[in-house]
Amino acid sequence: MNIQNATVLITGANRGIGLAFARAALARGARKVYAGARNPASVELPGVEPVRLDVTDAAQVAATATRCGDVTLLINNAGIARAGGWLAPNAVELAREQFETNVVGPLRLSQAFAPVLAKHGGGAILNVLSVASWISSPGLAAYGATKSAAWSLTNGLRHELRAQHTQVLGLHMGFVDTDLTRGFDLPKSSPDDIVARAFDALEAGDEEVRADAITEQVKLGLSAQPGVYLNVLAR
Numbered sequence: 001m002n003i004q005n006a007t008v009l010i011t012g013a014n015r016g017i018g019l020a021f022a023r024a025a026l027a028r029g030a031r032k033v034y035a036g037a038r039n040p041a042s043v044e045l046p047g048v049e050p051v052r053l054d055v056t057d058a059a060q061v062a063a064t065a066t067r068c069g070d071v072t073l074l075i076n077n078a079g080i081a082r083a084g085g086w087l088a089p090n091a092v093e094l095a096r097e098q099f100e101t102n103v104v105g106p107l108r109l110s111q112a113f114a115p116v117l118a119k120h121g122g123g124a125i126l127n128v129l130s131v132a133s134w135i136s137s138p139g140l141a142a143y144g145a146t147k148s149a150a151w152s153l154t155n156g157l158r159h160e161l162r163a164q165h166t167q168v169l170g171l172h173m174g175f176v177d178t179d180l181t182r183g184f185d186l187p188k189s190s191p192d193d194i195v196a197r198a199f200d201a202l203e204a205g206d207e208e209v210r211a212d213a214i215t216e217q218v219k220l221g222l223s224a225q226p227g228v229y230l231n232v233l234a235r
């Protein structure tokens with residue numbers, strides 16, 4: 001789909017990759033950009049319309065679908081990452097919290113906006129996933145599981161939405177320079193580069209984009225012997 005003249009809703013658009021999506025959508029000529037944020041006052045980018053949206057709040061999701069009934073592109077970007085392994089004493093609580101935001105959130109948004117997208121000819125959903133969909137890191141164990149689940153959600157939604165001509169794009173990448181990776185002393189991509197690749201892929205009609213070299217390598221390694229997922233993702 002073309003970004004030009006699209007009406008875009010981005011979750012978590014006040015900072016990080018979501019903010020980069022909002023800037024890029026305006027630069028590519030979107031008709032309207034709704035900037036979803038838990039605190040709408042934190043949206044400082046001129047030219048967008050702030051919308052109060054906590055993706056874990058079912059009532060706010062429903063209200064957003066009513067208010068933003070002209071959306072043609074939904075970007076499920078909001079996400080959290082909590083440090084810790086599976087054997088940490090608080091692993092269950094951290095897993096629940098991250099699944100609620102990173103998986104149930106995009107699920108609720110996709111359900112609420114599927115009829116809106118259908119009404120406008122199909123449109124598109126862009127889900128922000130990760131290289132962690134395919135390989136686990138001991139420091140971010142449950143986070144990786146949420147991104148694996150969100151990848152599966154993305155693939156399932158694609159099947160179910162094909163009949164209404166909705167393009168479903170999964171975006172995978174390694175570390176990006178945002179608050180989420182502050183303190184990780186590793187090479188990171190810039191949010192603007194990642195978003196440019198994602199929008200190029202969306203406009204090309206693609207269904208998956210691997211936006212950096214590490215993600216490309218990991219994806220290739222899934223079918224290697226031994227599979228790349230038998231290793232850990234270095235941090």
Ligand SMILES: NC(=O)c1ccc[n+]([C@@H]2O[C@H](COP(=O)([O-])OP(=O)(O)OC[C@H]3O[C@@H](n4cnc5c(N)ncnc54)[C@H](OP(=O)(O)O)[C@@H]3O)[C@@H](O)[C@H]2O)c1
Binds near residue numbers: 011016053128
């Ligand atoms: N940075 C990376 O290396 C990297 C790599 C691969 C994938 N990703 C994915 O990229 C996406 C964006 O991450 P980022 O790096 O931009 O992180 P970030 O800088 O920490 O920003 C996260 C955004 O999500 C919002 N958010 C969190 N929980 C929310 C909720 N319940 N409802 C609505 N908004 C919520 C935050 O809002 P508040 O300001 O209110 O907290 C913020 O706008 C996430 O899905 C992340 O998993 C990131």
